[in-house]
Amino acid sequence: MPHARLAVSTVIFALSPxxxxxxxxxxxxxxxxxxxxxxxxxxxPGGWLPVDEALEAAAARTLEETTGLAPAHLExxxxxxxxxxxxxxxxxxxxxxxxxxxxxxxxxxxxxxxQWFDEDELPPLAFDHLAIIGYALSRLxxxxxxxGLAHAFLGETFTMAELRAxxxxxLRKRLDPANFRRTMETSGALVDTGERKSGTPxxxxxxxxFDPRAAPPRMPFAGSR
Amino acid sequence: MPHARLAVSTVIFALSPxxxxxxxxxxxxxxxxxxxxxxxxxxxPGGWLPVDEALEAAAARTLEETTGLAPAHLExxxxxxxxxxxxxxxxxxxxxxxxxxxxxxxxxxxxxxxQWFDEDELPPLAFDHLAIIGYALSRLxxxxxxxGLAHAFLGETFTMAELRAxxxxxLRKRLDPANFRRTMETSGALVDTGERKSGTPxxxxxxxxFDPRAAPPRMPFAGSR
Numbered sequence: 001m002p003h004a005r006l007a008v009s010t011v012i013f014a015l016s017p018x019x020x021x022x023x024x025x026x027x028x029x030x031x032x033x034x035x036x037x038x039x040x041x042x043x044x045p046g047g048w049l050p051v052d053e054a055l056e057a058a059a060a061r062t063l064e065e066t067t068g069l070a071p072a073h074l075e076x077x078x079x080x081x082x083x084x085x086x087x088x089x090x091x092x093x094x095x096x097x098x099x100x101x102x103x104x105x106x107x108x109x110x111x112x113x114x115q116w117f118d119e120d121e122l123p124p125l126a127f128d129h130l131a132i133i134g135y136a137l138s139r140l141x142x143x144x145x146x147x148g149l150a151h152a153f154l155g156e157t158f159t160m161a162e163l164r165a166x167x168x169x170x171l172r173k174r175l176d177p178a179n180f181r182r183t184m185e186t187s188g189a190l191v192d193t194g195e196r197k198s199g200t201p202x203x204x205x206x207x208x209x210f211d212p213r214a215a216p217p218r219m220p221f222a223g224s225r
Numbered sequence: 226m227p228h229a230r231l232a233v234s235t236v237i238f239a240l241s242p243x244x245x246x247x248x249x250x251x252x253x254x255x256x257x258x259x260x261x262x263x264x265x266x267x268x269x270p271g272g273w274l275p276v277d278e279a280l281e282a283a284a285a286r287t288l289e290e291t292t293g294l295a296p297a298h299l300e301x302x303x304x305x306x307x308x309x310x311x312x313x314x315x316x317x318x319x320x321x322x323x324x325x326x327x328x329x330x331x332x333x334x335x336x337x338x339x340q341w342f343d344e345d346e347l348p349p350l351a352f353d354h355l356a357i358i359g360y361a362l363s364r365l366x367x368x369x370x371x372x373g374l375a376h377a378f379l380g381e382t383f384t385m386a387e388l389r390a391x392x393x394x395x396l397r398k399r400l401d402p403a404n405f406r407r408t409m410e411t412s413g414a415l416v417d418t419g420e421r422k423s424g425t426p427x428x429x430x431x432x433x434x435f436d437p438r439a440a441p442p443r444m445p446f447a448g449s450r
Contacts, residue, residue, distance in 0.1 A: 002276045004274055004276050005228060006229050006231060006317055049228075049229055051227045051228060051229055051315045052315070053308065054306060055304065055306035076303060076304065078301060079301065079304040081231075081274075081279060090276045092231055092274070092280070094304050094317070
C-alpha cells in the first residue's frame with residue numbers, strides 16, 4: 001500500500017542591507033527546481049526526510065547544502081499535507097523557519113539556481129510554496145508583535161533607527177520615530193550600550209542591545225495594521 | 226529504501242464537570258493500545274495517515290472512531306519526528322489539538338479501553354505521548370494568556386465564576402475574583418446577556434457571552450505564573 005512521503009523545507013527571512021535612507025526589504029532564499037515536478041520553478045530549500053534523520057536536522061542539512069546557510073536555530077513552522085499539493089505523489093512537508101542577519105546572507109551561496117527574492121517580487125513557485133511563504137510571513141508578523149524577535153534580524157548592537165526599520169518592514173507600515181523610541185525605552189527590553197555607531201556623520205546614534213532577561217517589548221501599534 | 230511512516234494524533238482537552246465548589250480539573254481522552262508496540266499502555270487517539278486523506282481529516286476521523294468526539298475544529302499542534310520515538314519503525318506524528326465542552330465529553334465513548342484522565346493523573350503512556358501532552362499543555366496555557374480561547378471550554382453563556390474557573394484550572398493558580406472580574410469587564414470581550422443562571426439559589430449570577438468582535442482579553446495575571 002502506498003504511503004505519503006515526508007519532506008522538509010525551510011523558510012529563511014533576512015533584511016536586505018539597508019542602503020542609507022532607503023527602507024530595507026524582507027527577503028528569502030529560493031532554489032530553482034532542476035527536475036520535475038515543477039522543473040524550472042523556484043522552491044523553498046529542502047528535500048526528502050531520510051529514515052534515520054531527525055526533522056530539524058534534515059531541514060538544517062538540506063538548507064546548508066543548497067544555500068550555505070546555517071542558522072543557529074530552526075523553528076518548526078507548520079506541516080503541510082494537502083492531498084494534491086504535489087502532482088503524482090502524496091508528499092507531506094514539515095516546514096521550518098528562521099531569521100538570519102544580513103551579514104549571514106552575504107556569506108550564503110548565490111548562483112543562477114539559488115537566489116534571494118524580495119517578498120513582494122517572488123518568482124513562479126513550485127507546489128504550494130507560495131502559500132507556505134504567506135503562512136510564514138503571517139507568523140513572522142504575529143511573532144514580532146508578541147515577542148522581541150526583531151533582534152534576530154539585527155547584530156548584537158543596533159541603533160534605534162535600525163530596530164524601527166525591522167518593525168516597519170515586517171509590519172509593512174511607517175512607525176512614528178518618537179512613539180517607537182518611547183515604546184521601546186519604556187519596555188525595558190533595550191540596554192543602552194553607551195557606545196555609538198561608528199562611521200556615521202557628526203552625530204553618531206547610540207547603540208542598543210536587547211536585555212535577554214527583560215520581557216519582550218509589547219508593540220501597541222503592531223496590532224493596528 | 227525505507228521511509229518514515231506518517232501518523233496523526235489528537236490531544237483533546239476538556240474540563241471535568243464542576244461539582245459545586247470543587248475546582249474542575251483538566252482532562253483528556255486516551256486510548257489503550259491493543260497491539261505492540263506499547264501493548265496495554267495508553268496513547269493519544271490517532272492512527273496512520275492514509276495516502277489519500279488530508280492530515281486534519283485523518284486526525285478528525287481517527288478521533289471520532291476511537292472516542293466518538295467530533296470537535297468543530299482541530300488545530301495543528303506540532304509534528305513530532307524524533308528518530309527513536311517508536312521502536313522498530315520510524316514514525317512521524319502530526320499532532321492536532323482541540324478543546325471541547327463538558328457536555329461533549331458526556332456524549333463521548335467511555336469503555337475499558339477509552340478513558341478520560343486528569344492531567345495530574347496520567348497512566349503509563351506509549352511512545353513520546355507524555356511529552357506531546359506536556360507540549361500541548363504549555364501551548365494551551367500560552368494561548369489562554371494571549372487569546373480568549375477560554376470560551377472553547379464553556380457553553381454559549383457562562384457566569385463570571387465559571388469563566389474564572391477555566392483560567393484557574395489552565396493556569397494552575399487561584400485568581401482573585403474581584404481582580405478577575407475587573408480585568409474581564411474592562412477587556413470589553415464580555416457581553417452581559419441580561420439573563421441569570423437558572424436553578425441556582427436566591428441570588429442567581431449574571432450570564433455572560435464572549436463578544437466575537439472584541440479583541441481577546443489580556444490577562445495581566447496569566448504571565449505571572
